[in-house]
Amino acid sequence: MQNNIFSGLFVGQNFIILKEVDSTNNFLKELLSNSKPLMEGTVIMAENQYAGRGQQQNGWHAEPGKNLTFSMLLKPAFLHLTDQFDLTRAISLGVFDALAPLLGGKLKIKWPNDIYYNDRKIGGMLIENLVQGGQIKNSIIGIGLNVNQDSFPAGLSNATSIKQILHADYDLKTLLSEICRHIEAWYLKIKAGNILAVRQAYLSRLYWLNESKSFKTQHNVFTGAINDVRDNGLLVIKNNIGEEIEFSLKEIEFLNKAVQ
Ligand code: BTN
Secondary structure, X not given: OOOOOOOOOOOOOOEEEEEEEOOHHHHHHHHHHHOOOOOOOOEEEEEEEOOEEOHHHOEEXXXXXXXXXXXXXXXXXXXXXXXXXXXXXXXXXXXXXXXHHHHHHHEEEEOOOEEEEOOEEEEEEEEEEEEEOOEEEEEEEEEEEOOOOOOOOHHHOOEOOHHHHHOOOOOHHHHHHHHHHHHHHHHHHHHOOOHHHHHHHXXXXXXXXXXXXXXXXXXXXXXXEEEEEOOOOOEEEEEOOOOEEEEOHHHOEEEOOOOO
């Protein structure tokens, strides 16, 4: 019998490892539509995900066997649809807390749900909520984390990995188990209604919080500082004439290079 590497109550208690799959999110979605109800906390991990999907119709690249690519099933029916972003917060915090002991203070959450080390992306997530009868019946949480990959294709110059930072390999299953443990803890906080703690923790770990930086919208480039995230997940940036402006993901781009 395989040893249970997961220490939580339910996240990871049903654990499936696939040698190869297009996308663990797709696989989990198909399982949900084809079979009997799946246990909350089911985790599907792939050694090789050859058609990984990212946010905003992007792909997700991961060298086989070197990284974490997995999806988790949660059933946050208790969450109002208007508070869906609390789930994003909880998952981001879980991934962050699993990495923080390894990577320390340069680790941040880049709004809305990227994991950054310095100015580079180490991981991201694709959360797909399946809504039925006004409730989130199933939430497919897909997480990709760059762990033991030494280098990235030229088009991904912004990516980094644990290996690039620590110059050492890290055990994938140990990390997976830590992520699941921390996600479960944050998830149970939102389930218990401890929303304020989750919102405060998320904000305090935010990349570029209260720093004067450059941003780009469809119409212009401007300088401002992130000073809040609304309950519903909109990003709030205070521009240099003191106006607070709210943005959704498609409306704003972080400009990492100084504007000339
Ligand atoms: C992003 O930052 O763009 C989100 C990346 C999400 C990638 C993960 S890898 C496991 C799961 N399966 C997918 O196809 N995507 C997510």
